[in-house]
Amino acid sequence: MVGDRDRADDLVQDTLERAWGKLHLWRQGSDIRAWMFTIMHNLFINHIRQNPNPHAFVTLDEEALDIPVRATQDEGLEMRDLMSAISRLPGEFKEVVLLVGLEQMRYEEVAQVLGIPIGTVMSRLSRGREKLRVLMAGNAAPTLRRVK
Structure with missing residues (x-):
């Protein structure tokens, strides 16, 4: 969600x-x-509200200089394009796509984490995946499908 290894570690x-x-607030079972x-x-939402420009500062340390190299150029370019496409998704779609796709969470868990109905999770996931397909294909805007 944060798009940076150091900020992810901090989160x-x-x-x-x-x-x-706050362990005393966790319900046993x-x-x-x-x-x-x-x-x-x-915490992520609170940080976004406090810092609307998260890319204002870039850290330079030894880890930042040790960038892993992919085996092939195509895979590296595809990963870059995917990360770029994910970063351009609206927040509500990005959260659901990452929690389901990356974290392998069930719809019920995502609904509970985000405090939204399961149907909304499924809808946002579907729309988020469709927007990713469009972005990865290089189209500027999704085309509307005609449903009979």
Whole structure:
């Protein structure tokens, strides 16, 4: 979601710190993974609200200079295009696509984490995937399908 390894590490650390401090609020028997993702999502949203331009600062450290090289150029270009397309998705689609596609969460878990109905999760996932297809194909705008 954050698009940067260092910021992702910071988000995970902040999530663990918040969860540890609020452990008394976790309901025994409930899904701790969903609870942790909810905390992470809320921290991410709070950070976006506080810092509307997250790409203002770039860190330079040794890890940033050790960029892994893909075996083939095509795979690297496809991954770059996919990351670019994901970054251009609207936030509500990006969250659902990443939670389902990358985190392998079930629709029920995503609905619980984001606080939305399951039908909304499925709708956003479908629309997000369609927008990704369009972006990856290089079309500027999706075409409307005629339904009979």
